[in-house]
Amino acid sequence: MAAPLLRIGTRGSPLALWQANAVRDGLIAALGAGPEAVEIVTIRTTGDAIQDRPLSEAGGKGLFVKEIDEALLEGRVDLAVHSAKDLPTDLADGTILAATLPRADVRDALIGGAAPTLAELPHGAVVGTASLRRGALVRRRRPDLKVVSFRGNVQTRLDKLARREVDATLLALAGLTRLGLQNHATELLDADDFLPALGQGAVAVTARAGDARTLDVLRRLDCPATAAALACERAFLKVLDGSCRTPIAGLARVDGGTLRFRGLVLSEDGARETSGEIAGAASDAAALGAESGRDVKARTPPDLLAAFG
Template identity: 55%
Template sequence: MQTKAYRIGTRGSPLALAQAAETRARLMLAHGLPEEAFEIVVLSTQGDRITNRPLSEIGGKGLFTAEIESQLLSGDLDFAVHSSKDMATRLPEGLEIMAYLPREDFRDAFVSHLAPSLAQMPIGAMVGTASLRRQALVRKLRPDLQVKIFRGLVDTRLRKLADGDADATLLAYAGLKRLGKPEVATEILDPAIFPPAPAQGAICLEARTDNSAVRALLAPINDSDTFAAVSCERAFLEVLDGSCRTPIAGYARIEADRLQFSGMILTPDGQTHHSIAGDGYRSNAVDIGHRAGEAVRDAAGPGFFEGWS
């Protein structure tokens, strides 16, 4: 029987803390435990500390998880709460994603005081975003627009936008909703036109593979639909060696026992792109994602990836 509080690792941003609090609340309800049964441990990651350079230049997604995963492996944390799209496709040996909370909206939000939609932005306007996927999609849809690196927490980016550092930005709609700010969105982008990042909108819970007590703790709050959908999307990424250096989009939808997947890869300038679709039984989610990744990679040909690093 657990005698000490479960230690939950998280980053310290308002969004990360909201996600940790949601996880704690779900566990309290599932197990009839008091709030004191859980301790939220805030850790600063390198990705949080370096905000003036693109992630693609400083190491990619692992910068948001390395410090947390080190403490999971040492036993200083029992489990960690992450935004799933920040997770590398290959986790450190001995760690695994044990559960996903029910997924929020996976679409992107366009935010601007200049125009009501991305399509209506004036020629030459500046869009700020740190995501290579979003940059490439903006350039694909509106090659007449300018794009600049725009990093920081949600409130930081909104403040930069208000200060005139850019004319528009793009944010995950799920993050705005979890922060209680859905009204900030000027337009919710159609995923068929502006597909999201794989795993966007999903919260995952990571722990040591050998920690059976935590596995039993997390099992009741795992959402099976989200687990299947995100497992498919991460499998697609894995085949393409997806990281913050690569413009890749993809999302899966679950209906009963079936899964439908849509994916896209782009060159950074957005002018060359390849789309793929796959479907099958949800029990084959990982295989569907892998097949989609292999098919789009073969269709693109080796020359397509020469600019990726």
Template identity: 50%
Template sequence: MKAVRIATRQSPLALWQARHVGALLTARHPGLEVFLVEMTTEGDRFLGAPLSAVGGKGLFVKEIEQALLDGRADLAVHSLKDMTSVLPEGLMLAAVPAREDPRDAFCGLAGQTLDTLPKGARVGTSSLRRSCILRSGRPDLDIVSLRGNVQTRLAKTKELGLAGAVLAYAGLKRLGLDGVITQVLPTEVSLPAVGQGVLAIQCRTDDARVRELLAPLEDATTRIAVTAERALLAKLEGGCTVPLAGHATVSGGTVHLRGLVGRPDGTHVVRGEVRGPVERARELGESLADDLLSRGAADILRDFARRAEARES
């Protein structure tokens, strides 16, 4: 009997995602057995501080990637936005299924939207990107850091008496919690994180059997979009330590990529966009990064680097 072991975090959303990929696999490969290898990552353990203060997005994937390298699991399912721009040697992004809605969503406790919130309202978020975008558009808001899984962040929103919180629409939708959404934010208002809404299926580069099993799950359009987005991320060398956004759409053989780098307080935000043929997706991401860097993003990144060095010294 054929079998595969899927490494996953233990949060409700991560388990949903792993089971979803397992169901996709068994639907395409009758008789395949799927076992989950549930793990707790550093990102799950250190919830007392913002991600930017404890090491960034890689904290959600390091232990899981090590389980793949050690042979304790055959594949792993991540939220692509949690993955670093460079993968460990010996591992590959084997498949990206079709993207879920990439937008952010506001969950207002009193049914309000961001537009109807009173001056000084307290809004929760777990990301520097969302904080930057919120403060850029509504500098009067009081932004409160929220960590934890989706349900935890929603519970903390109530416990802390916040006006609402901003979360990823995809996660809420996958968990059947989209009923708490009071406003889906257009990408023109809140540009998504690189890879937001995309499931990343990772395996060992030399595991031909698993690569063959995963091949039918690949969505070509999603791959083109995330290739452009991740090229932007890699050139900017950004993570959860810098407010950074990147979102690509693909239509009629053309990629439209938009990007953003900003300061956490929203006082300086550099935006840009580029279009080009799908065959040049990676180059488009790199060229947009160069454009952003030349127009002020380099100064923002240098400032972050100096602050990081000062904290470590």
């Protein structure tokens, strides 16, 4: 059997494999080749191995990409597929963000066991989430609720909820939809009020910076509007030095040649926040995100900024 033309590195969760297969399908079409031309290589990451504590205590979102980056740089794979929100703002030396697929619905979904909506959850109900952002936004709306750490892939969390380990949880609607599990959502949270994670709903593809052959094929998959939105959001996050230890949210929308962005920094209890909005040419996406980040950082109280250190 002939060796594959391209090898995709990915995590092995059902959602990660859905994303990798979406990229694989696009590559096969772009190459005009048979299915054997693109191989998916699953790689277990440190983030997958750690399930007993929040990632914010273990080293942050980079734990989901370290081993995949190593495989990419060593030539064991030619490209890597990630949830964009899992990508660190500083990519591994020698790798670049080469393509983004069209973005899915960015909203968060509540999956309620005790009640269908956030407003209807009983006083003191327990909400499980692995995200500091979601926890802070929940507490902002409902300070009476108890938020607990809740790790695992999508199905694992749904199973834990079914066992009533918590009264409700929140997941990205995009992930639920990609897995055919969107019917589990009992409430879709408005993205303007419950701002998503930076990069939420987007699939990002990284490759070696000097690999002209792979980069040329990946350009055919790239969605310009998603790429601009992601460039803005990642630039905002980079200025704030955001990590899994920081409740930060934001969303860039592209309409024609115009980009509009809103970003938010929260205290972990959701009681305090600093927000900023900016608009401009989509071609200036990264500069707009960085400018908004500097503005928000300048107006954020020093003790809240200390969380970024």
